[in-house]
Amino acid sequence: MIVASLAFYLFAFMAVIGALNVIFQRNPVHSVLWLIFTFFNAAGLFVLLGAEFVAMILVVVYVGAVAVLFLFVVMMLDINIVVMREGFLRYMPIGALIGVVLLVELALVFGGWAISPEASGLRTTPIVAGVSNTQALGAVLYTKYAYLFQVSGVILLVAMIGAIVLTHRRRAGPRRQTIENQVNRSAADTLEIVKVQTGRGVSL
Amino acid sequence: MTALPDFAPALPEIVLLIAGMVYLLFGVLRDEDSTQVLSWATIAIMAVAGVMIYRASGATATTFGGLFLVNSFTTYAKLLTLLGAGLTLVMVNSWAHTAGTARFEIPILVLFSTVGMLLMISANDLIALYVGLELQSLSLYVLAAVHRNDLRATEAGVKYFVLGALASGLLLYGASLVYGFAGTTTFAGLAEATKGGADNIGVLIGIVFVISGLAFKVSAVPFHMWTPDVYEGAPTPITAFFSVAPKIAGLALFLRVLYGPFGPMLAQWQQVIEAIAILSMAWGAIAAIAQRNVKRLMAYSSIGNLGYALVGLASGTMEGARGLLFFMLIYILMNVGTFACILSMRVNGKPVEDISALSGLSKTRPLTALALAALMFSMSGIPPLAGFWGKFYIFMAGVNAGLYTLSVVGVLSSAVAAFYYLRIIKVMYFDEPAPALETPDTSTSILIGAASIAMLLLFIVPSPIANSAAVAAKSLFPG
Numbered sequence: 192m193i194v195a196s197l198a199f200y201l202f203a204f205m206a207v208i209g210a211l212n213v214i215f216q217r218n219p220v221h222s223v224l225w226l227i228f229t230f231f232n233a234a235g236l237f238v239l240l241g242a243e244f245v246a247m248i249l250v251v252v253y254v255g256a257v258a259v260l261f262l263f264v265v266m267m268l269d270i271n272i273v274v275m276r277e278g279f280l281r282y283m284p285i286g287a288l289i290g291v292v293l294l295v296e297l298a299l300v301f302g303g304w305a306i307s308p309e310a311s312g313l314r315t316t317p318i319v320a321g322v323s324n325t326q327a328l329g330a331v332l333y334t335k336y337a338y339l340f341q342v343s344g345v346i347l348l349v350a351m352i353g354a355i356v357l358t359h360r361r362r363a364g365p366r367r368q369t370i371e372n373q374v375n376r377s378a379a380d381t382l383e384i385v386k387v388q389t390g391r392g393v394s395l
Numbered sequence: 396m397t398a399l400p401d402f403a404p405a406l407p408e409i410v411l412l413i414a415g416m417v418y419l420l421f422g423v424l425r426d427e428d429s430t431q432v433l434s435w436a437t438i439a440i441m442a443v444a445g446v447m448i449y450r451a452s453g454a455t456a457t458t459f460g461g462l463f464l465v466n467s468f469t470t471y472a473k474l475l476t477l478l479g480a481g482l483t484l485v486m487v488n489s490w491a492h493t494a495g496t497a498r499f500e501i502p503i504l505v506l507f508s509t510v511g512m513l514l515m516i517s518a519n520d521l522i523a524l525y526v527g528l529e530l531q532s533l534s535l536y537v538l539a540a541v542h543r544n545d546l547r548a549t550e551a552g553v554k555y556f557v558l559g560a561l562a563s564g565l566l567l568y569g570a571s572l573v574y575g576f577a578g579t580t581t582f583a584g585l586a587e588a589t590k591g592g593a594d595n596i597g598v599l600i601g602i603v604f605v606i607s608g609l610a611f612k613v614s615a616v617p618f619h620m621w622t623p624d625v626y627e628g629a630p631t632p633i634t635a636f637f638s639v640a641p642k643i644a645g646l647a648l649f650l651r652v653l654y655g656p657f658g659p660m661l662a663q664w665q666q667v668i669e670a671i672a673i674l675s676m677a678w679g680a681i682a683a684i685a686q687r688n689v690k691r692l693m694a695y696s697s698i699g700n701l702g703y704a705l706v707g708l709a710s711g712t713m714e715g716a717r718g719l720l721f722f723m724l725i726y727i728l729m730n731v732g733t734f735a736c737i738l739s740m741r742v743n744g745k746p747v748e749d750i751s752a753l754s755g756l757s758k759t760r761p762l763t764a765l766a767l768a769a770l771m772f773s774m775s776g777i778p779p780l781a782g783f784w785g786k787f788y789i790f791m792a793g794v795n796a797g798l799y800t801l802s803v804v805g806v807l808s809s810a811v812a813a814f815y816y817l818r819i820i821k822v823m824y825f826d827e828p829a830p831a832l833e834t835p836d837t838s839t840s841i842l843i844g845a846a847s848i849a850m851l852l853l854f855i856v857p858s859p860i861a862n863s864a865a866v867a868a869k870s871l872f873p874g
Binding site: 296299300302303304307334335336337338339342343345346348349350352353355356357 | 400412416419459460462463498500503504507508510514522523526527529530533534536537540541543552572576578595596597600
């Protein structure tokens with residue numbers, strides 16, 4: 192038990208450190224690297240909760256794909272922090288006001304928080320015995336929530352169409368290999384046999 | 396073994412989705428020249444879906460484990476959405492013909508976003524609501540920026556995307572608060588949880604955030620900032636699509652969410668909707684006065700009209716819902732007609748968007764001028780045109796629900812708004828003629844004519860539509 196508690200405090204502390212560094216780094220590339228660090232710690236927290244599937248997905252999807260994508264974008268775009276900071280002071284009062292309002296709301300929300308009596312019991316045994324995480328998720332994802340799963344698929348299709356519509360352009364320059372044309376080429380189209388008379392030559 | 400869900404209630408949406416994928420393949424293989432074929436094919440499949448929805452009307456059913464609901468209300472709202480989308484696709488088609496730059500993805504994206512709207516209308520769960528909304532919005536972001544070489548279009552696309560993502564975030568934050576405090580995301584469960592009236596601050600804050608997210612999607616003040624820029628930057632037929640279909644779907648979703656799961660909390664959300672309605676009506680009327688660009692003017696006009704529709708929503712009664720549904724039908728027809736006129740504003744093969752380009756239209760194109768004048772009179776709510784009934788039903792519902800301030804502000808701002816609608820008529824009839832506009836093509840002329848004639852017909856016989864709106868409104872209040 193003590194090991195689990197220690198591990199929790201370690202992961203939680205590191206996650207907070209990581210998150211703070213994401214915000215306070217001057218170099219955006221470093222921010223992304225700290226973000227990856229935060230994701231790893233969050234994954235550790237999920238493992239402690241017994242949600243090993245979510246933990247692995249977090250590492251595979253967020254670290255493996257999303258964060259690396261961020262890294263690429265950040266490195267390719269030439270982001271100038273000084274220019275981005277310019278509007279900061281001008282919008283800070285309104286931003287701070289909204290922040291305070293949200294904070295007060297959150298405080299009110301937590302004031303009205305009531306934990307149902309069964310909740311603490313459920314927390315100690317989050318998973319039904321004998322059913323693995325993956326099995327439990329799959330059972331609801333492809334039955335109860337099949338509709339949502341399918342519609343999410345359509346959303347991804349639209350995202351793909353959108354990316355292609357907005358970025359794909361046809362270039363006039365490159366010459367493409369068209370196998371069909373190569374196969375259909377016959378000698379008659381390209382070769383002309385001319386009888387050359389001696390001393391006269393041919394006109395081409 | 397789990398039994399397969401019942402697909403029958405969602406069959407129209409499934410047909411539309413499959414058609415969308417087939418069209419996509421067709422477009423990729425045929426390439427460039429398939430825009431027109433595909434837009435007609437999309438209109439055809441929407442008509443098929445419309446007939447399917449109409450034939451199944453009257454039945455109440457849920458499927459996919461209660462995530463998807465069909466009843467008289469969804470039938471009416473879906474038919475309205477399909478009507479709006481189909482009519483604007485006719486414009487896309489004639490625009491593709493003249494501009495020659497259209498891409499085949501446009502009708503397909505319109506189709507996918509229409510499916511998203513239908514799913515929103517049928518959503519019976521907060522997650523289902525969100526996925527439908529996101530399918531709709533994502534297609535709209537791409538459509539706004541589809542002219543990617545045009546600076547204004549890309550600006551519109553980026554602005555819409557960033558603000559839209561923010562609104563989705565607000566909505567999700569609200570939905571998660573509601574889920575945290577009510578313990579369920581299904582509409583039926585939420586209605587059960589909020590039944591005892593509301594002293595729960597968590598659910599209340601959640602609802603406010605959900606309302607903010609939805610208000611952004613229907614561009615109600617103070618979440619309207621994107622509207623004028625997006626309307627101006629997007630190609631005209633796409634703007635027409637923005638101004639009708641998503642508005643209907645958004646308002647239908649508002650009705651479903653606020654009257655269904657959060658119905659018992661009427662007293663709480665009513666104030667929020669009232670404030671949004673007053674701001675939208677007033678700002679839509681005042682800010683439009685200074686506009687010189689027709690499309691920006693229409694943006695503010697749609698903000699104002701949204702405000703009127705929200706009066707119906709704020710009343711919280713069956714009468715208000717009926718007024719809103721009736722108003723939206725007239726709003727679609729008015730907007731489609733007006734945008735068809737804007738689409739036909741071309742001089743020497745180039746589109747013009749300035750109001751002054753309309754001067755003296757009564758001498759150069761008398762029929763177009765007459766039709767546009769009828770539409771403008773209808774927009775300002777002057778009898779004998781259908782726009783009058785639209786506002787009449789809504790304000791009556793407002794007065795009967797005791798929302799006097801709202802109704803007074805509504806009538807006042809519609810008087811202010813009449814100024815800029817009537818100014819267009821003045822420019823067309825009494826100003827010196829500007830260079831003549833080109834002759835609109837057949838389908839655009841038919842749209843303009845049909846919309847203005849419908850205004851007159853619906854004024855004389857509003858009862859069939861009003862009755863079906865009443866039936867639809869009734870199914871919002873079970874028991």
